[in-house]
Amino acid sequence: MTNNAPANTPIRRALISVSDKTGLTDLGQALAARGVELLSTGGSAKALRDAGLTVTDVADVTGFPEMMDGRVKTLHPNVHGGLLALRDNADHLAAMETHDIAPIDLLVVNLYPFEETVAKGADYDTCIENIDIGGPAMIRAAAKNHAFVSVVVDVEDYEKLLGDMDQHSGATCPKFRKKLAQTAYARTAAYDAAVSTWMASAIGVETPRRRAFAGTLAQTLRYGENPHQSAAFYLDGSDRPGVATAVQHQGKELSYNNINDTDAAFELVAELDPNYGPACAIIKHANPCGVALGATMVEAYKRAFDCDRTSAFGGIIALNQPLDGATAEEISKIFTEVVIAPGADADAMEIFRKKKNLRLLTTAGLPDVTAALLSYRQVSGGLLVQDKDNGHISENNLKLVTKRSPTDAELADLLFAWKVAKHVKSNAIVYVKDGATVGVGAGQMSRVDSSRIAARKSQDMADALGLAAPLAQGSVVASDAFFPFPDGLLAAAEAGATAVIHPGGSMGDKAVIKAADDAGLAMVFTGMRHFRH
Template sequence: MSEVTIGRALLSVSDKSGLAELGKALAARGVELVSTGGTAKALRDAGLEVKDVSELTGFPEMMDGRVKTLHPTVHGGLLAVRDNPEHARAMEAHDIGAIDLVVVNLYPFEATVAKGAERDEVIENIDIGGPSMVRSSAKNHQYVTILTDPSDYETFLGELEERDGATSLDFRKRMAAKAFAATAAYDAAISQWFAYADQGETFPQTRAMASNLVSTLRYGENPHQQAALYVPRRVPSPGLPQAEQVQGKELSYNNYNDANAALELAAEFAGGKPAVVIVKHANPCGVAQADNLLDAWHAALECDSVSAFGGIVATNVPLDGPTAEAICKIFTEVVVAPGADEAARAAFAAKKNLRLLITDGLPDPRRPGVTQVVIAGGLLVQTRDNGAITADELKVVTEREPSEQELKDCLFAWTVARHVKSNAIVYARDGATAGIGAGQMNRRDSSRIAAMKAAEAAEKYGWDQSRTVGSAVASDAFFPFADGLIAAAEAGATAVIQPGGSIRDQEVIAAANEAGLAMVFTGMRHFRH
């Protein structure tokens, strides 16, 4: 059956947006309206004639409304295969009338959880009859039209107008697919609440989750790959998908990935002095804090100006005009900040392809939650790396203790290192990165690459010596051998921060003592693969 004329509609919604207008349009076409509780009242208040479901079923709503539509008269009218003679005889024998349209959206379970409701109220907002009607209607889409989203009402009414009061099979298929997705997402939200909030399970036996499509992207990491951006149904912390894009081209898959890396690192400095983060291919290539944003930009850029070309910039404070003008002097793909003044916006406006994103604050770097990676045949899930170390928790393991400045540089380097792909080595001095070595197969090479980049910067800017001289060096994991630490000492580092825990710790400590280094252990590793 291709076209089905709408003769009877059953409406039961918690979100009453557009309900009155929809009801009036249906009534104008002579459609019989059947409804329940608050929906029926809203339709009557709009001046419409409505039949209660209890009139249809011969049973009153009962048990505080828990039982009202769970009845053969309702579900028979939804599930009957109308051109099946046996079904037709059953409908006639039991006085079951066909229902052609169902308009249902479910109890606001997620909103109830989000407002911090008590457990009993949460449980009462688990809809039973609604999902049952939605699934029955969607299964029988050959004959029944199901609407679960008020944003579809206008399209539906256009369909009726075009087809003289009927809907097409293609339209009913689309609405059925959307309906099953709605009930699946609803059940996923309930199962997550039971597992995580109610039972305290981090890794439940069955992991259900739902997310909504924001947009399809031009392509993935490479042009032959397809990509899209989704957001979870309940956003734990706002980020790039919630940001305002002030200008620039559509963001690509790589733009999102890199900009998120920059934003997450900038968030580490929330509430502190102005900070600038420059990221390339999801790795920071320059990070700095200073008394003003412009100085922080210059210090971050000087760490590795070659890699900064075509990179992503994020800040922990709103952008100002001078900093924006400075950023515009090199090719930059994306700039992300929790604000931008008029002068900054004007400066960026001259670079039409530059993407400027304004976030509503910064994500919480210590927020709970999980991350996941798809592997062949499975899904790896882990809790977020939200661990942090304070100065008081550091353990000095060398003969020489770090100075106050060395300690500050150690903690700064450590903060950056947790956002660098392993094996990670970060040199820092005076609140700015001096050299970053990322993603190498051994730690010694990361030490050498970071020192090499610092030496190139010194040559480019005409400094007397590399900024690794007198710096602190951070390693995301322990030094398995002394060679990586020795390479750092040769580059001029005077202090080291690392997790410790190697069977060769004593060998590494001895090498540090011999080189006159101060070294502290964190007892916490920050691998990032």
């Protein structure tokens, strides 16, 4: 910003060129009513004229018609000179006079719908044609010269622009222009990120030299994981069903931890195909404390709840089918932070309305857990980027390594336990019996400790339910990674497990297999690991 820039800059001449015509004519009429001259291009100019407004075509300003199928229309000194000229610089003013360049005080541009085009599955050439060139160039020019030029790239800023103009007698103030400029640069950065990410995928570059990420602010959060941390929630623009695209029907706004845990819960329950019946997952601190199938949704919830009633208090509940009244009634018996499901019936909605602090989210469906997505996390000085863990196995992928084969019931539970273990923090141990978790050990430095913790929880819950035997008695057990030594396996056997599923591949496999045979266990290898840190 130049030292002599005026505090407020009057808007006398505006260039409007938008792909999204939402609010366009209202904005044009409001600007014209304030005495602003309108310049425009193509469809924007037509829409403004159809509204009865006087509009100057950019082609009349540049002396060149739009050409090359609209690829070239604003890339001209009469446009960029009008946007970039410093109004307090004598040399700039002289150049404007010499070349008959008039100043442009306001630029309103939103870009070709590249992201939407990609989302619709358009072919390569169509996506390329929807990469905007002139728009980003003008936006960057106007944003650079925000000492004198206002640049608007979002429809939601139209009213703010008019409000600032009214507050300053037809001008905009420096603080507002700076904010508009920051938003503008963020928009072009996000746009370029979308283009580069799409192109890397389209041409098969798995690890591009440079990778850009972008998001749109959805919510400023009260705080992050802890009250001393500031936080916000950004959307990546995808339509993947989940917490980011869900409709919230009631309750306080979601917190950072709510969003994180709700995502974990919904991604887990999406592993359980609703075509095979109702399923419920209860999450606490991003780890499942109960997951179960049921003949009805209320049965699935009760069975999940009975895995660890203590941890379920204040938890997050995810369902793979719409919420019904009977399930809502049962959930209402304890405090629950969030319930997320692909729909909710009228009875459920009415029951939950009495629980003011419970957040109910509904989605358009379940996320595709097989989709090829990226996940990333920040480390000091960089980002770790990897494919999202969408690995799945079926019965055909299993390798029997013990003398005894699992029974049909054990096999079904082993596959279920494996799906749950994928969503438990490592080292993960999951006991399952009859389609329900009966003990979960998570996040321990030792796999033996995870086995023992899960077994202890199964004993504690059995005591709470007044049962003679631990819940894990007669269960199967899943481990997210191999047992390097027999001790972890033997701890599971001591807890009552009769069959085991884990990746295998350890140098100690022979010893572990012998221990399983000696204990009469059935054991299968998956050949796939599911570490989750």
